[in-house]
Amino acid sequence: xxxxxxxxxxxxxxxxxxxxxxxxxxxxxxxxxxxxxxxxxxxxxxxxxxxxxxxxxxxxxxxxxxxxxxxxxxxxxxxxxxxx
Amino acid sequence: xxxxxxxxxxxxxxxxxxxxxxxxxxxxxxxxxxxxxxxxxxxxxxxxxxxxxxxxxxxxxxxxxxxxxxxxxxxxxxxxxxxxxxxxxxxxxxxxxxxxxxxxxxxxxxxxxxxxxxxxxxxxxxxxxxxxxxxxxxxxxxxxxxxxxxxxxxxxxxxxxxxxxxxxxxxxxxxxxxxxxxxxxxxxxxxxxxxxxxxxxxxxxxxxxxxxxxxxxxxxxxxxxxxxxxxxxxxxxxxxxxxxxxxxxxxxxxxxxxxxxxxxxxxxxxxxxxxxxxxxxxxxxxxxxxxxxxxxxxxxxxxxxxxxxxxxxxxxxxxxxxxxxxxxxxxxxxxxxxxxxxxxxxxxxxxxxxxxxxxxxxxxxxxxxxxxxxxxxxxxxxxxxxxxxxxxxxxxxxxxxxxxxxxxxxxxxxxxxxxxxxxxxxxxxxxxxxxxxxxxxxxxxxxxxxxxxxxxxxxxxxxxxxxxxxxxxxxxxxxxxxxxxxxxxxxxxxxxxxxxxxxxxxxxxxxxxxxxxxxxxxxxxxxxxxxxxxxxxxxxx
Numbered sequence: 001x002x003x004x005x006x007x008x009x010x011x012x013x014x015x016x017x018x019x020x021x022x023x024x025x026x027x028x029x030x031x032x033x034x035x036x037x038x039x040x041x042x043x044x045x046x047x048x049x050x051x052x053x054x055x056x057x058x059x060x061x062x063x064x065x066x067x068x069x070x071x072x073x074x075x076x077x078x079x080x081x082x083x084x
Numbered sequence: 085x086x087x088x089x090x091x092x093x094x095x096x097x098x099x100x101x102x103x104x105x106x107x108x109x110x111x112x113x114x115x116x117x118x119x120x121x122x123x124x125x126x127x128x129x130x131x132x133x134x135x136x137x138x139x140x141x142x143x144x145x146x147x148x149x150x151x152x153x154x155x156x157x158x159x160x161x162x163x164x165x166x167x168x169x170x171x172x173x174x175x176x177x178x179x180x181x182x183x184x185x186x187x188x189x190x191x192x193x194x195x196x197x198x199x200x201x202x203x204x205x206x207x208x209x210x211x212x213x214x215x216x217x218x219x220x221x222x223x224x225x226x227x228x229x230x231x232x233x234x235x236x237x238x239x240x241x242x243x244x245x246x247x248x249x250x251x252x253x254x255x256x257x258x259x260x261x262x263x264x265x266x267x268x269x270x271x272x273x274x275x276x277x278x279x280x281x282x283x284x285x286x287x288x289x290x291x292x293x294x295x296x297x298x299x300x301x302x303x304x305x306x307x308x309x310x311x312x313x314x315x316x317x318x319x320x321x322x323x324x325x326x327x328x329x330x331x332x333x334x335x336x337x338x339x340x341x342x343x344x345x346x347x348x349x350x351x352x353x354x355x356x357x358x359x360x361x362x363x364x365x366x367x368x369x370x371x372x373x374x375x376x377x378x379x380x381x382x383x384x385x386x387x388x389x390x391x392x393x394x395x396x397x398x399x400x401x402x403x404x405x406x407x408x409x410x411x412x413x414x415x416x417x418x419x420x421x422x423x424x425x426x427x428x429x430x431x432x433x434x435x436x437x438x439x440x441x442x443x444x445x446x447x448x449x450x451x452x453x454x455x456x457x458x459x460x461x462x463x464x465x466x467x468x469x470x471x472x473x474x475x476x477x478x479x480x481x482x483x484x485x486x487x488x489x490x491x492x493x494x495x496x497x498x499x500x501x502x503x504x505x506x507x508x509x510x511x512x513x514x515x516x517x518x519x520x521x522x523x524x525x526x527x528x529x530x531x532x533x534x535x536x537x538x539x540x541x542x543x544x545x546x547x548x549x550x551x552x553x554x555x556x557x558x559x560x561x562x563x564x565x566x567x568x569x570x571x572x573x574x575x576x577x578x579x580x581x582x583x584x585x586x587x588x589x590x591x592x593x594x595x596x597x598x599x600x601x602x603x604x605x606x607x608x609x610x611x612x613x614x615x616x617x618x619x620x621x622x623x624x625x
Contacts, residue, residue, distance in 0.1 A: 006595050007518075007591065007592050007593065007594045007595035007596070008514070008517055008518040008521050008592055008593075008595065008596065009521075010591065010592060011521055011524070011525060011588075011592060012521070018534070060534065063534040064533045064534040064535075066534075067533055067534045067537055068531070068532070068533045068534070071531060071533060076531070077531070
């Protein structure tokens with residue numbers, strides 16, 4: 001980040017990225033699904049649904065990472081009070 | 085009502101119209117079968133029959149070899165059942181035997197009881213029946229007569245103790261001997277001579293020894309008396325000799341004294357004569373000497389008088405010179421004193437002028453600081469955010485000479501001066517946007533991910549907005565309190581309140597808090613400088 005983001009706008013920046021991510025990845029999933037269904041799966045509907053779901057899921061995972069970059073599954077970070 | 089009528093009409097009509105063929109069809113041909121028994125009863129019956137068949141099969145298998153073979157080969161659990169039954173057959177037989185044994189025992193006991201009962205009955209009724217059992221002997225045996233006590237035999241008499249009485253001069257020893265003999269008599273009379281024999285013999289022996297010692301002592305005493313008498317006699321002889329000597333000495337002393345007195349008188353007269361002769365001689369010589377001495381003294385006196393006069397002359401001269409010197413010195417001192425006074429007055433004037441210059445300098449500096457300070461204040465309190473770098477530079481230059489002010493001014497960073505501080509209006513505007521964002525994130529937990537954010541976004545629309553000084557730790561209460569303080573122009577408390585947020589809301593609010601802090605910092609520094617400058621100007625005055 002070259003510019004310094006004001007802290008109030010921190011969240012709106014994240015939301016922008018997340019929403020754009022969602023749109024892009026779901027769209028990609030949809031298109032891949034349509035192509036695959038048309039070419040490989042004899043024009044059935046379920047590959048489209050699966051692929052769109054995959055795209056949505058990837059977008060969700062990215063959103064999770066954007067919003068919570070330090071989250072490691074199964075690890076809990078605790079704030080420790082300093083002891084003398 | 086109408087429907088009923090309709091229905092009955094239909095039925096009747098139906099029966100009439102449709103005819104016997106259809107009515108027969110309509111009627112059921114099934115005879116009402118009895119209600120079949122329920123499922124539980126069927127199950128119970130099946131269980132009972134199966135158990136009976138199994139038990140019978142096992143029993144037959146135990147007794148009949150053909151059935152046994154059949155059961156073991158064709159029936160599923162037959163072998164195990166038979167083995168189990170055989171195992172316990174032995175214990176069953178055992179139990180049977182035990183039971184018969186107990187039964188026989190019981191019979192015996194009962195027979196015994198019966199016999200006993202009949203016997204007692206016979207006894208009670210009379211000794212008629214021949215079959216009586218032996219009566220148990222229970223009469224107590226006669227006690228054996230006690231042996232008569234044998235009379236105690238008389239003990240043979242013990243030989244009596246023989247003690248001779250001692251004849252001595254000492255009364256005590258005689259007494260002791262008498263006591264011992266009496267004891268012996270007593271014991272002899274009582275017949276307990278054996279008991280005291282040894283002791284009395286010992287006592288007797290000791291008394292004899294004591295007597296012997298006493299005798300020895302008496303002898304020694306008589307010998308000592310003889311010796312003392314002899315000494316006495318010797319002493320008397322010596323005393324008489326000494327008296328004789330004494331008389332002889334006295335006589336001789338008196339004779340010598342008389343001789344001496346005569347001699348002394350003679351000598352005295354001779355000495356008197358000599359003495360008077362010598363006195364005359366001494367007088368004459370004395371007179372001569374005195375004359376010579378007096379002439380010498382006169383001469384000396386004259387000489388000394390001369391010398392004294394000369395010395396006095398000398399003294400007077402010296403004194404005169406000293407006095408004149410003192411006077412001169414005095415005059416010089418007076419002149420020097422006046423010089424000193426002039427000098428000190430000059431010095432005082434110099435000091436005054438120097439302090440005056442310093443005070444002027446100080447007041448100039450204070451004025452300078454005040455001017456710089458007011459320029460910075462104007463800049464800071466303007467309507468918009470303005471950078472105040474040059475003004476700040478001027479202020480720090482003006483305050484460079486004072487250590488505390490320099491230290492205080494250093495706490496504001498260069499960036500702040502370059503960017504300026506947020507005005508109150510700006511803070512308030514920014515607060516609104518910040519509060520809106522914070523409200524959206526209010527319900528996100530510490531480790532919440534994307535889902536938590538979405539939920540918080542939706543649920544925060546349902547939260548009530550609070551206003552004024554409300555108690556509580558939640559985000560709404562904190563926001564309400566800080567906005568209240570901000571309206572009252574109390575930026576410090578607003579920032580403090582917002583600092584209490586935690587997690588995501590804090591992360592969003594942190595820049596606003598920072599801006600408010602800078603604002604407060606600069607205000608505080610300016611306040612400090614202002615008070616300092618004012619107090620120093622009062623000092624100068």
